[in-house]
Amino acid sequence: MELNIAIIYGSVRSERQGIKAANFFIKKLQKRKIKTSLIDPLEMKLPLLDKMYKEYNSNEALPAMQEISEALSQADGFLIVTGEYNHSIPPALKNLLDHFQREYFFKPSAIVSYSAGSYAGVRAAVHLRAILGELGTPSISSMFPIAQIQNSFDENGNALDSFYEDRSKRFLDEFIWYTEALKVARVKGIPY
Numbered sequence: 001m002e003l004n005i006a007i008i009y010g011s012v013r014s015e016r017q018g019i020k021a022a023n024f025f026i027k028k029l030q031k032r033k034i035k036t037s038l039i040d041p042l043e044m045k046l047p048l049l050d051k052m053y054k055e056y057n058s059n060e061a062l063p064a065m066q067e068i069s070e071a072l073s074q075a076d077g078f079l080i081v082t083g084e085y086n087h088s089i090p091p092a093l094k095n096l097l098d099h100f101q102r103e104y105f106f107k108p109s110a111i112v113s114y115s116a117g118s119y120a121g122v123r124a125a126v127h128l129r130a131i132l133g134e135l136g137t138p139s140i141s142s143m144f145p146i147a148q149i150q151n152s153f154d155e156n157g158n159a160l161d162s163f164y165e166d167r168s169k170r171f172l173d174e175f176i177w178y179t180e181a182l183k184v185a186r187v188k189g190i191p192y
């Protein structure tokens, strides 16, 4: 089945590390012939939330918002790559997620978390799971935590430890299973 997955990454720091994990998953998905789009608030220069995308009259929202809305709408699932800032998700990620709403509905998400230390961003991942549930894109059971992000991948998104290669297969198998299942279900109709 043809699938399209949006990778949502939310750090806008000039020395950000998590982009390496986002690139790792983009490569893995593309190897499976899945269409990907990277939603990156740094590249797209998304401002702090004033009005949600749905509150703008047509064509009045910034081009970046229109571009992100289209990418989210076309996606069948969302892979969220989150760092951990003070035990929660980065503000730019929350800001990005909050701009949109219907675009997420009845599609699954999967959480990749990371941090510089050994806790691998799991406290942010737990917060993110609650947020994704509220947004209408429930997250799959498995998570993909990455400790010491700065030492785990190279700049091109290659894993420096084969452990990540092995673990990503099972994680993506599960995510793609849900993504396909809900795509089939959406064709039959959605509850609201």
Ligand SMILES: Cc1cc2nc3c(=O)[nH]c(=O)nc-3n(C[C@H](O)[C@H](O)[C@H](O)COP(=O)(O)O)c2cc1C
Pocket (backbone or CB within 6 Å): 011, 012, 013, 015, 016, 017, 018, 019, 083, 084, 085, 086, 087, 088, 114, 115, 116, 117, 118, 119, 120, 121, 149
């Ligand atoms: C504002 C801020 C808060 C942070 N808080 C935590 C934290 O609570 N737990 C943790 O393990 N690392 C924390 N870190 C370290 C991050 O895990 C590390 O800088 C990581 O590379 C951030 O992701 P990014 O490089 O993609 O922005 C924090 C970093 C920043 C900038």
